[in-house]
Amino acid sequence: MKRDAPLWAGRRAVVLLVVVLVAAACTSGSKGPSTGTELVWAIGAIDAGRNGPAQAVANLWNNSHPDRPRVRVEALPDSADEQRQLMAIELNAGLPGLDILSLDVVWTGEFAESGWLVDLEDVRREIEEVSLRAPFQSATWKGRLWAAPFTSGAGILYYRKDLVTPPKTWVDLVEVGLEAADRAGIDHPFVGQGAQYEGMVVNFLEYFWAAGGEVFDEDGREVRFEPEAAVWAIKFMRSAHERGFYADGFSSMTEQDALEQFREGNAVFMRNWPYAYDLLDEEESKVRGRVGIAALPVFEGKDPASALGGQNLAVSRYAENVGAAKEFVKFASTDKRAQVLLRELSRAPTMASAYLGPADDLVMLLAGVLPDARPRPPTPNWASISDEIQQQVFPAYTGDQPASKDAVENIRSFLERSLRER
Amino acid sequence: MTVIVEREGSDHRAGGAPETALRRRTRRFRRWETTPEKLRVVQVVLVSTCLLTGVVAAAALQARANATREIEDRTEPLAADAVDVYRALANADATVATEGSEYRRDIEEAARDLARAATLTARDSLTADRISDIAAQLPTYTALAEGALAAERKPDERASSLSAASSLMQSTILRRAETFYRIESESLDAQYRRAAALPVVALLAGAAGVLALLGAQLMIARRTRRMVNLGLGGATLAVLALAVWWTVAVSASGDHLADSRRRSQAVSDAFGPAQIAARQARASEILASVTADPSLYEPDFSARMQRLARSNGAGGALGAAGYLVSDQAGRKTVTEIVDQARAWRDAHDQIFELQKAGRREEAAAIDGSAAAFTAIDDALAGAVTHERAAFRTDVNQAQEALAGLVPGTVAGMVAAAAAAAWGIGQRLKEYR
Numbered sequence: 001m002k003r004d005a006p007l008w009a010g011r012r013a014v015v016l017l018v019v020v021l022v023a024a025a026c027t028s029g030s031k032g033p034s035t036g037t038e039l040v041w042a043i044g045a046i047d048a049g050r051n052g053p054a055q056a057v058a059n060l061w062n063n064s065h066p067d068r069p070r071v072r073v074e075a076l077p078d079s080a081d082e083q084r085q086l087m088a089i090e091l092n093a094g095l096p097g098l099d100i101l102s103l104d105v106v107w108t109g110e111f112a113e114s115g116w117l118v119d120l121e122d123v124r125r126e127i128e129e130v131s132l133r134a135p136f137q138s139a140t141w142k143g144r145l146w147a148a149p150f151t152s153g154a155g156i157l158y159y160r161k162d163l164v165t166p167p168k169t170w171v172d173l174v175e176v177g178l179e180a181a182d183r184a185g186i187d188h189p190f191v192g193q194g195a196q197y198e199g200m201v202v203n204f205l206e207y208f209w210a211a212g213g214e215v216f217d218e219d220g221r222e223v224r225f226e227p228e229a230a231v232w233a234i235k236f237m238r239s240a241h242e243r244g245f246y247a248d249g250f251s252s253m254t255e256q257d258a259l260e261q262f263r264e265g266n267a268v269f270m271r272n273w274p275y276a277y278d279l280l281d282e283e284e285s286k287v288r289g290r291v292g293i294a295a296l297p298v299f300e301g302k303d304p305a306s307a308l309g310g311q312n313l314a315v316s317r318y319a320e321n322v323g324a325a326k327e328f329v330k331f332a333s334t335d336k337r338a339q340v341l342l343r344e345l346s347r348a349p350t351m352a353s354a355y356l357g358p359a360d361d362l363v364m365l366l367a368g369v370l371p372d373a374r375p376r377p378p379t380p381n382w383a384s385i386s387d388e389i390q391q392q393v394f395p396a397y398t399g400d401q402p403a404s405k406d407a408v409e410n411i412r413s414f415l416e417r418s419l420r421e422r
Numbered sequence: 423m424t425v426i427v428e429r430e431g432s433d434h435r436a437g438g439a440p441e442t443a444l445r446r447r448t449r450r451f452r453r454w455e456t457t458p459e460k461l462r463v464v465q466v467v468l469v470s471t472c473l474l475t476g477v478v479a480a481a482a483l484q485a486r487a488n489a490t491r492e493i494e495d496r497t498e499p500l501a502a503d504a505v506d507v508y509r510a511l512a513n514a515d516a517t518v519a520t521e522g523s524e525y526r527r528d529i530e531e532a533a534r535d536l537a538r539a540a541t542l543t544a545r546d547s548l549t550a551d552r553i554s555d556i557a558a559q560l561p562t563y564t565a566l567a568e569g570a571l572a573a574e575r576k577p578d579e580r581a582s583s584l585s586a587a588s589s590l591m592q593s594t595i596l597r598r599a600e601t602f603y604r605i606e607s608e609s610l611d612a613q614y615r616r617a618a619a620l621p622v623v624a625l626l627a628g629a630a631g632v633l634a635l636l637g638a639q640l641m642i643a644r645r646t647r648r649m650v651n652l653g654l655g656g657a658t659l660a661v662l663a664l665a666v667w668w669t670v671a672v673s674a675s676g677d678h679l680a681d682s683r684r685r686s687q688a689v690s691d692a693f694g695p696a697q698i699a700a701r702q703a704r705a706s707e708i709l710a711s712v713t714a715d716p717s718l719y720e721p722d723f724s725a726r727m728q729r730l731a732r733s734n735g736a737g738g739a740l741g742a743a744g745y746l747v748s749d750q751a752g753r754k755t756v757t758e759i760v761d762q763a764r765a766w767r768d769a770h771d772q773i774f775e776l777q778k779a780g781r782r783e784e785a786a787a788i789d790g791s792a793a794a795f796t797a798i799d800d801a802l803a804g805a806v807t808h809e810r811a812a813f814r815t816d817v818n819q820a821q822e823a824l825a826g827l828v829p830g831t832v833a834g835m836v837a838a839a840a841a842a843a844w845g846i847g848q849r850l851k852e853y854r
Contacts, residue, residue: 074733076728077721077724077725077728077729078721078725079721079725082725082726082728082729085695085729086728086729086732086737086738089691089692089695089729089738089739089742090732090737090738090741090742092687092691092742093687093691093692093741093742093743093745093746094745095737095741095742095745097732097733097736097737097741098737196593196597383604384548384601384604384605387597387600387601390597391594391597391598394593417548418548
C-alpha cells in the first residue's frame with residue numbers, strides 16, 4: 001500500500017481495516033526460494049534395490065545432469081500399505097525430508113486432496129504428449145496433473161507353457177488348471193493375491209469388471225457396484241477356493257508369495273504384474289524358459305479386464321527444491337533412455353514410444369493389454385473403500401460368511417455413505 | 423442556532439439564459455424537497471447495515487467459538503481415543519502370547535475407550551459403525567484368547583487358538599481401528615479448518631458498514647455546511663473500535679488455536695503413530711522369538727521401525743514428532759526416544775543374527791530390545807500426556823481471547839446504529 005497516495009482518510013481506514021483483518025486471519029507464511037543440492041526419491045525397496053529401476057534411472061539423471069541436484073534413492077518398506085502410511089505420517093506433519101514420492105496409481109486423489117503435492121500443470125503438455133493415456137489419467141485428479149507417470153502395468157496371466165495352453169475364459173481356466181496340476185503332480189493349479197490386502201481387492205475387481213461391473217459411474221458421483229456382477233465375482237472366488245483351484249495358502253498370498261511358488265515350479269497358472277517376468281527368467285528360477293504369458297481370461301461373452309497398476313512420481317509440497325524435483329520427474333517420465341531402461345528391467349514404461357522397435361513377448365503383450373487396463377476408481381477415500389471390500393469379500397470367499405449377497409449389500413451401503421460423507 | 427446555508431452550486435453559467443421563475447422554483451423544490459427524503463433513506467440504510475453487520479459478525483464469531491469448543495469437547499478427545507483404542511488392541515495381541523491373562527487389561531482399556539468414543543459420535547456415522555464393529559468383535563477375540571490360555575497344557579490347541587485370535591485381531595479388528603483413527607484424524611483437521619476459517623462475510627459486512635457511514639458523512643458535508651456529524655462520527659468510531667477489538671482478539675485466538683492444533687497434531691499424527699509403530703514392531707519381534715523361522719517377521723519389523731524412525735529419526739513418526747513439538751522439553755524427549763530406537767535396532771540385529779544361527783538361548787539372554795522398547799513406550803506415553811495437557815491450555819486460551827466479543831459486537835453495532843440514526847435525525851430536524 002502506497003503511503004503517500006491521496007487517500008481519503010475514511011477510505012484509508014477501511015482499506016487498513018480489511019488489510020489488518022485479512023492479515024490477522026491468514027496464519028500460514030509462504031516459504032522463500034530454496035536451494036537443495038540433493039533430491040531424495042522415496043520408493044519401495046524392491047524398486048530401490050541395486051538392480052531396481054529407480055537406481056538405474058537416478059544414475060542416468062546424475063550422469064547426464066552434472067549441473068543439477070543429484071538424486072538419491074531412499075528405500076521405503078516393500079509393502080505398499082507401509083509406504084503409504086510412512087509417507088502420510090511425514091507429509092501430514094509437513095516434514096521436508098522426501099522430495100520425490102513414488103505413488104501407487106490409486107493414491108493420486110488422496111495425496112492431491114490432502115495438499116501434499118505440488119501440481120505439474122506447467123510441464124503437463126510435455127508429459128501428456130508422450131504418455132500412454134491410462135497411466136496419464138491415473139496421475140490426474142480433478143482435471144489437474146499431480147504426478148508424472150513412471151511405470152505402468154496390468155494384471156497378466158503367467159502359465160507353464162510346457163504343461164498347458166491357456167484357455168480364453170476363467171471358467172475353462174479352472175478346469176484346465178485342476179486337470180494339469182493333477183496330471184503333472186504340481187501342488188497348485190493357480191496362485192495369485194488372496195491375502196486380505198489391496199492385492200486381493202485388485203483380484204476381486206478384475207473378476208467383477210470382467211463380469212460387467214463398475215464401482216462408480218463415470219464422473220464418480222453415483223454408486224453403481226452392480227450386485228449381480230459382484231455376487232458373480234465372489235461366487236467365482238468361493239468356488240475356486242472350495243474346489244482347490246486356488247492354491248493352499250491362497251488366502252495369505254501376496255504378489256511376492258505367488259511369485260515364489262510359481263518360480264519354484266509349484267503352480268500351473270499365476271496372476272501377477274509384469275515385473276515377475278524378468279524374475280522368472282533368472283538363473284535361479286526353476287521354471288526358466290517354460291513360462292508363457294497371456295492376457296487375463298474373460299467371462300463368456302464379456303470384455304477382458306485387467307487392473308491398471310504402476311507408479312507415478314510426484315513432487316512433495318515440502319520439497320526444498322521444487323523446480324529441480326519437477327525437472328527430474330519430467331525426465332523420468334519423458335526421457336526415452338530412461339523409459340527404455342524400464343523395459344529392460346521388465347517394468348512397463350508409460351511412454352508410448354518406448355514400445356516401438358524390436359519387442360519381446362512381454363512388451364508385445366503389454367502393448368495389447370495396457371490400452372484397455374482398468375484403473376481402480378479415482379477417489380481420495382480409496383484406502384477406506386478398499387478396506388471395506390477386504391472386510392467383506394475375504395470372509396465371503398474363504399468361509400461363506402457373510403453370504404455373497406450380504407457382503408455385496410454391505411459394500412454398496414459403504415460406498416453410498418462414503419460418497420455422502422465426503 | 424441551526425442556520426442552514428445552502429451551498430450554491432456553480433450554475434452561473436457564462437452566457438446562460440436567465441432562469442425563469444418556474445425553473446428556479448423547480449430546481450429549489452428538487453433540492454430542498456429531496457434532501458430530507460434522501461436523508462431518511464440514508465438513515466434507514468445505515469441503521470439496517472449496522473444491525474445486519476452486527477448479526478452477521480456475531481454469528482460468524484459464534485460459529486468460530488462453537489467449532490473451537492467442538493474441537494475441545496469432541497473432536498480432539500475422539501482422535502486421541504482412536505489412537506488409544508488401536509494401541510490397546512495391538513498391545514493385547516502381543517501380550518496374550520507372552521504374558522497370558524495380562525492381555526485382559528488391554529481389552530478392558532480398549533472397551534472403555536470405545537464406550538467413551540461411542541458417546542462422542544453421531545449415530546449412523548461411519549465412525550459409529552466402526553466403533554460398534556470393533557466392540558462386537560471383542561468377545562470373539564476374548565473367547566479365542568481365553569481358549570488359548572485354558573489350553574496351557576495342550577500346545578497344539580493353544581497354538582491354533584492363539585493364531586486364530588491373532589489373525590482376527592490383525593486382519594479385522596485392527597484394520598477397523600485404523601479406519602476409525604484415520605476418519606477421526608481427518609475430521610480433526612476439518613474442524614480446525616472451520617474454526618480458523620477467515621470470516622469473509624463478516625469482514626465484507628464490516629467494510630460495507632464503514633463505507634456506508636463514511637459515504638453518508640460525505641453526502642451530508644456536501645449538502646450542508648456541517649462538516650462533522652457527531653452521530654455518524656461516533657458510529658464510525660464505534661465500528662472501527664470494534665474492528666480493532668476483533669483484529670486483536672481473533673488473531674490472538676487464532677494463534678492459540680494454531681498452537682493447540684500443533685499439540686493435537688503432535689499426538690494424533692506423530693506420538694500416537696509412534697506408539698503404534700513401536701508396539702507393532704515389538705509384537706513382530708516377540709512372534710519371531712517363538713516361531714521356527716524368525717526371518718518371516720523381519721520385513722514387518724523393519725517396516726514398522728522405519729515407520730517409527732526412518733533414517734535415525736529424520737523421518738517416520740518420530741521425525742514428524744520432532745517437527746511438530748513446539749517446546750524445548752518436547753524436542754529433548756524426541757531426541758531421547760530416537761536414541762533409544764537406535765539402541766533397539768542394534769540389539770534387535772544382534773538377536774536376529776543369533777536366532778538365524780540357531781543360538782536361541784543366547785538370543786533370549788539379550789534384553790536390549792525389551793529394555794529399549796519399554797523406555798520408548800514410557801517416554802511416548804509421557805509425551806502424549808504432556809502434549810494433551812498443553813493442548814487443553816491452548817484451546818482454552820483461544821476461547822478466552824474471544825470472551826465478550828459476541829455481546830460486544832452486538833452492543834457495539836446496536837450503538838453504532840443508534841448513533842447513526844440520531845446523527846441523521848439531527849440533520850432531518852433542520853428541514854422541518
